[in-house]
Amino acid sequence: MATIKDVAERVGVSVTTVSRVLNNRGYLSENLKRRVYEAMRELNYQPNELARSLFRKKSNIIGLIIPDISHPFFGEIARYVEYYAYKNKYKILLCNSQLNRSKEQEYLNMLKASQVDGIIMGSHTLDTKEFTKIDLPLVTLDRQLSESIPYVSADHYKGGVLAAKLLIRKGCRKIAHISGNLKLHLLAKTRYDGFMDTVIREKIPHVVVETDLNGFKYDQYGKIVENLFRDHPDIDGVFASSDVIAAQVLKECRRLGKEVPKDVKVVGFDGIKLGEYITPGLTTIRQPIKEIAKTSVQLLIDQINGKEVQRENILPVKLVEKETT
Amino acid sequence: MATIKDVAERVGVSVTTVSRVLNNRGYLSENLKRRVYEAMRELNYQPNELARSLFRKKSNIIGLIIPDISHPFFGEIARYVEYYAYKNKYKILLCNSQLNRSKEQEYLNMLKASQVDGIIMGSHTLDTKEFTKIDLPLVTLDRQLSESIPYVSADHYKGGVLAAKLLIRKGCRKIAHISGNLKLHLLAKTRYDGFMDTVIREKIPHVVVETDLNGFKYDQYGKIVENLFRDHPDIDGVFASSDVIAAQVLKECRRLGKEVPKDVKVVGFDGIKLGEYITPGLTTIRQPIKEIAKTSVQLLIDQINGKEVQRENILPVKLVEKETT
DNA sequence: CTGAAAGCGCTAACAC
DNA sequence: GTGTTAGCGCTTTCAG
Numbered sequence: 303m304a305t306i307k308d309v310a311e312r313v314g315v316s317v318t319t320v321s322r323v324l325n326n327r328g329y330l331s332e333n334l335k336r337r338v339y340e341a342m343r344e345l346n347y348q349p350n351e352l353a354r355s356l357f358r359k360k361s362n363i364i365g366l367i368i369p370d371i372s373h374p375f376f377g378e379i380a381r382y383v384e385y386y387a388y389k390n391k392y393k394i395l396l397c398n399s400q401l402n403r404s405k406e407q408e409y410l411n412m413l414k415a416s417q418v419d420g421i422i423m424g425s426h427t428l429d430t431k432e433f434t435k436i437d438l439p440l441v442t443l444d445r446q447l448s449e450s451i452p453y454v455s456a457d458h459y460k461g462g463v464l465a466a467k468l469l470i471r472k473g474c475r476k477i478a479h480i481s482g483n484l485k486l487h488l489l490a491k492t493r494y495d496g497f498m499d500t501v502i503r504e505k506i507p508h509v510v511v512e513t514d515l516n517g518f519k520y521d522q523y524g525k526i527v528e529n530l531f532r533d534h535p536d537i538d539g540v541f542a543s544s545d546v547i548a549a550q551v552l553k554e555c556r557r558l559g560k561e562v563p564k565d566v567k568v569v570g571f572d573g574i575k576l577g578e579y580i581t582p583g584l585t586t587i588r589q590p591i592k593e594i595a596k597t598s599v600q601l602l603i604d605q606i607n608g609k610e611v612q613r614e615n616i617l618p619v620k621l622v623e624k625e626t627t
Numbered sequence: 628m629a630t631i632k633d634v635a636e637r638v639g640v641s642v643t644t645v646s647r648v649l650n651n652r653g654y655l656s657e658n659l660k661r662r663v664y665e666a667m668r669e670l671n672y673q674p675n676e677l678a679r680s681l682f683r684k685k686s687n688i689i690g691l692i693i694p695d696i697s698h699p700f701f702g703e704i705a706r707y708v709e710y711y712a713y714k715n716k717y718k719i720l721l722c723n724s725q726l727n728r729s730k731e732q733e734y735l736n737m738l739k740a741s742q743v744d745g746i747i748m749g750s751h752t753l754d755t756k757e758f759t760k761i762d763l764p765l766v767t768l769d770r771q772l773s774e775s776i777p778y779v780s781a782d783h784y785k786g787g788v789l790a791a792k793l794l795i796r797k798g799c800r801k802i803a804h805i806s807g808n809l810k811l812h813l814l815a816k817t818r819y820d821g822f823m824d825t826v827i828r829e830k831i832p833h834v835v836v837e838t839d840l841n842g843f844k845y846d847q848y849g850k851i852v853e854n855l856f857r858d859h860p861d862i863d864g865v866f867a868s869s870d871v872i873a874a875q876v877l878k879e880c881r882r883l884g885k886e887v888p889k890d891v892k893v894v895g896f897d898g899i900k901l902g903e904y905i906t907p908g909l910t911t912i913r914q915p916i917k918e919i920a921k922t923s924v925q926l927l928i929d930q931i932n933g934k935e936v937q938r939e940n941i942l943p944v945k946l947v948e949k950e951t952t
Numbered sequence: 953c954t955g956a957a958a959g960c961g962c963t964a965a966c967a968c
Numbered sequence: 969g970t971g972t973t974a975g976c977g978c979t980t981t982c983a984g
Contacts, residue, residue: 353977549904579874678961
């Protein structure tokens with residue numbers, strides 16, 4: 303691979319000069335620039351970003367840690383994070399934690415060692431104190447990590463309220479909520495709060511199933527839903543904490559001969575593309591995925607550039623009514 | 628951030644010695660090792676991978692270029708590529724081309740400049756000659772780029788045959804195939820060949836719709852399917868070239884009052900998780916996604932390590948029958 | 953306006 | 969066994 307030295311020799315100038323045209327520093331004659339660019343092209347030269355980063359102490363790389371890139375929600379998050387990062391000349395180092403504690407920890411260390419300029423953290427199995435050791439610009443998704451670390455989240459509470467209200471308005475008399483893990487201190491937990499506050503205020507019978515499946519063993523949701531309907535055959539409304547779970551609920555309803563939305567009404571959460579593919583079309587609480595990604599990238603870059611950023615960034619959700627309610 | 632020098636000073640030895648314990652070279656007394664490790668921990672030291680990579684001329688980074696990480700197929704590919712890369716101590720630089728030529732080209736240059744050790748290429752809008760300039764270990768997905776570059780692909784031809792045969796066996800009298808772009812010289816095109824060879828041999832009326840939507844403007848497939856049924860109301864079997872398209876077909880069938888599988892039978896392609904979420908359960912030709920990813924990573928690492936690798940790597944597909952046939 | 957030289961953090965000859 | 973030194977490819981002071 304050609305280096306700056308090769309280019310310099312070919313043009314007959316010093317490496318300093320080549321570096322200058324590379325970075326457009328000071329006055330360079332047009333003629334000189336042309337000759338240098340030509341040599342670069344001839345040699346198929348690309349400046350070594352490793353060397354540049356080492357010198358500048360800036361890699362232009364962002365680490366993205368998520369539980370599972372193949373989960374539709376995180377796939378869409380990643381897609382938009384990449385989009386906005388690219389726009390700002392940042393690259394993405396992809397870290398899939400599979401919600402495995404030690405893998406998450408290793409990735410955190412690896413990212414630090416790799417001199418990434420900042421981290422977007424969407425996987426949350428580690429304790430707060432692990433992050434104090436990192437000492438790098440950080441943005442979290444859906445989790446308040448500490449007083450100083452900014453986070454981005456949809457308005458899950460509002461989402462819980464909207465879902466519960468819709469089901470009640472549509473005439474449901476007994477509503478089930480299939481929640482995610484409530485022990486991890488995630489903001490997603492407030493979906494549960496919003497749901498509960500609403501059904502209690504409206505005095506609607508309800509039942510909550512907490513899944514501690516870490517959200518990514520899809521296959522097992524079928525079983526959970528099956529048990530739910532066995533124990534509570536009179537359930538006529540379900541608020542699932544993700545669209546993927548909602549899809550499982552629909553499948554199970556079909557298997558049990560329950561018609562949707564006639565016998566059971568279903569509301570999902572996330573607003574991923576999946577909801578558009580399935581039949582019947584899934585009513586859901588849409589998270590503003592693109593804006594979440596955009597905000598995360600912006601907050602991170604602002605921090606990298608030494609700007610003060612807002613700690614709390616709650617983005618609005620939206621009820622999208624389709625055919626399951 | 629602490630450097631090797633800080634550690635050396637704290638322990639009272641030279642940087643060489645610290646480097647030695649870091650890399651476990653030569654004889655080091657247990658006592659010394661312990662003191663060095665302790666200092667590292669106290670300083671919260673992480674070796675700078677940028678500097679290491681620069682020296683070693685090896686970054687342990689793999690570039691992954693795909694059209695769209697939020698497309699379920701590529702999401703699953705990426706998940707497994709990450710899995711096997713991580714196992715082998717490689718990191719993933721994620722590049723989403725959106726099937727945009729110039730973005731793909733820029734990412735290619737960027738990866739080279741970033742000194743990645745190799746590239747897995749799953750997005751194919753560029754001409755062969757762009758790759759000769761790259762001169763880096765390369766593996767392509769679904770495309771024969773040149774005589775020397777190894778590729779990994781599912782047995783698309785067999786998939787096309789299996790799909791056509793199944794629909795014929797199930798009694799379909801007029802079968803539609805919704806294909807991807809046949810002009811890009813992808814191996815996926817052989818799905819079409821397998822399908823055609825079979826329906827022609829069996830003398831089954833058929834119609835092919837080629838989509839040049841680049842495969843990722845999902846919303847527009849609805850229109851295509853609508854037109855298809857308008858022009859050919861007697862179609863009773865559809866072979867879609869992806870599960871996502873198949874899902875759209877199911878949606879459209881429902882809208883048009885066509886019952887699946889009674890009036891129309893549908894076969895998808897890919898075998899992504901989506902197929903398990905939708906109702907009715909989608910019959911599909913399953914690609915061995917995990918093995919494709921594993922093979923790609925292995926071929927790339929072998930090349931990085933200077934081994935000879937096999938050029939053609941065709942992996943078997945499998946017919947998965949569910950409820951749409 | 954251009955070049956020699958130092959240094960980013962690390963590793964590995966090569967000495968002692 | 970341990971340290972001195974050069975150098976990976978680049979950028980930037982600082983002389984000239």
